[in-house]
Amino acid sequence: MRPYIIEAFSRRLERQVAHTEAGCDVPVDDRGQRLDTLEELVELGAGDMLPSRRGVLGAGLFAVALTIPERPDVVGRLEAVQAGHARRIGMREVDAVAAMTEKVSELDDQFGGRHARPMAAAFLVNTVAAHLRADASEAVRKALLSATADLLYLTGFMAVDEGAHGLAQRYYLLALKYAGAAEDHLTFCTTLRGMSLQAIDLGHTGQAMRLADSAAAASPAAGPRMRAFLAGQQAHSYAADGARSQALAYIEEAEIAMDKAESRAKAFGSYAPSSLAYHVSQVRYGLGDKAGAIESLKESDRHRDCPGSGAAGFASWGRAPTQ
Incomplete structure (x- = not known):
């Protein structure tokens, strides 16, 4: 009825x-x-x-x-x-x-x-x-x-x-x-990553790490730009929890993946060097390096002003790259 x-x-x-x-x-x-x-x-x-x-x-x-x-x-x-x-x-x-x-x-x-x-x-x-x-x-x-x-x-x-x-x-x-x-693994991973970021903002760092790890695990065949996107969030969440060695390992992985992605593409994707610099800033801040965090934010802004930096549209709400 x-x-x-x-x-x-x-x-x-x-x-x-x-x-x-x-x-x-x-x-x-x-x-x-x-x-x-x-x-x-x-x-x-x-x-x-x-x-x-x-x-x-x-x-x-x-x-x-x-x-x-x-x-x-x-x-x-x-x-x-x-x-x-x-x-x-x-x-x-x-x-x-x-x-x-x-x-x-x-x-x-x-x-x-x-x-x-x-x-x-x-x-x-x-x-x-x-x-x-x-x-x-x-x-x-x-x-x-x-x-x-x-x-x-x-x-x-x-x-x-x-x-x-x-x-x-x-x-x-x-x-x-x-x-x-x-x-749709791309949107699934993007959503998990967004949930991880939300958990960090609310102080639930343990949940943030689990969600970031789940996002990475759900995309095993990710290209280099997508891997940078996911590893950057893992680094951010682990730094927020004070896990220094893991945070530094993940941000290094993100940097290596970004270098590979940029060497393959003529135009920036939605996860661009400005995004990576932002994640580096968050890692530095989470590990107590406030001065370094500010410098990385400035670097993020410099990259964001570059043409094709992916700063507008989907990138503004954390949309994953397609590579």
């Missing part, structure tokens, strides 16, 4: 309605986990796009104990939601999601997440959710899941900037689910 109630409200209001909006309990399995990953997206986005509910969502607690979602569970739940819907989508709809993510990122750069995040949430609820319910080829389906994961990660990143850490964590965990279902 509950699915029919939700569907009736959604058709009447001409938008996706969450279980909680309709006064229904969210369905869970015998482990207490949600049965509907799409419902989770709708509920989270619906609350974030309404001014009256954003304060409540933003007050959510950051959880130190996390369980990384497993791909088979997510795929099964999404396939169950998709079944029985006649509407069909193609790459045009996927491209629209990717383009919207780019635009939201630009607005975030210009005006901050407080203004851009409600737009992202509304798009997730009113457009992306409908696409996820539609029929599609396997290739389109996986591309849509990947694009959705990207947008969820960006929305979580904006929530971090606003200090809504519990909410950001929920977006990040949902991004992991969709990236895992899409077999």
